[in-house]
Amino acid sequence: MMKYVEYSVVDMKGYITLNRPDKRNALSYEVVSDLKAAFSKASEDKNVKVIILRANGKAFCAGADLAYLQQLQSNTYEENLEDSNHLKELFYQIYTLNKVVIAQVQGHAIAGGCGLATVCDFAVTVPEAKFGYTEVRIGFIPAIVKVFLLRKIGEMRSKELLLTGELVTAEAAREYGLVNQVVAQEDLEQHVEDFANKLITNNSGQSMAFTKQMIAKVQSMSVEDGLQYAAEMNAEARASEDCKKGIAAFLNKEEIKWK
Structure with a gap:
């Protein structure tokens, strides 16, 4: 039973919805576990051809839960490595999944949340959303997402984002190659639906x-x-x-x- 993620299927579209709006859908061990379970389910679901990753609330995902990160500081290296591998497995799972994954980014995607959007096959967002990898600003490092980001947008842009830790606008994210399209908030859901339906019908x-x-x-x-x-x-x-x-x-x- 998933606590922080909702899973549903409609017309061959599998919806995986982050449902922790009170914490801006921040990532914890449990949230990552729920996401892994949901993607495994969608991967094996014969009624799903395309997956849409979305979120409830104003933020898409604010990255790692800082209270959780603080708690991890008392862990041993081995315990922290196990936790890091947990997130690595999620990102790799999405990146190599046997079905297309579309990120429907209705709000800010920060740090690990931006990483989630990065590993999806397509990302569609709204003008109000901000994107960035802010780990260096709190003494942390954007270690795992870096492997995927370099592949996606190249070294120069990756350095600009990862080393400055600055947030960029949705339009800048599109220019960098982080997202595919920017559409009005009121059109986002329908736009993603239409795109998913096109993939389902044509391919x-x-x-x-x-x-x-x-x-x-x-x-x-x-x-x-x-x-x-x-x-x-x-x-x-x-x-x-x-x-x-x-x-x-x-x-x-x-x-x-x-x-």
């Missing part, structure tokens, strides 16, 4: 899963290894049921219905 879920998997893996390979891996995945995809269905429909000039 093969299996093909999106393969493509996402390859994007995660190929960046750490040499050119030769990456090309070999791509050729093997290409061959594997050709034998898939989705590929057979899609090519047959195309040749027969039929509309492909993936939903």
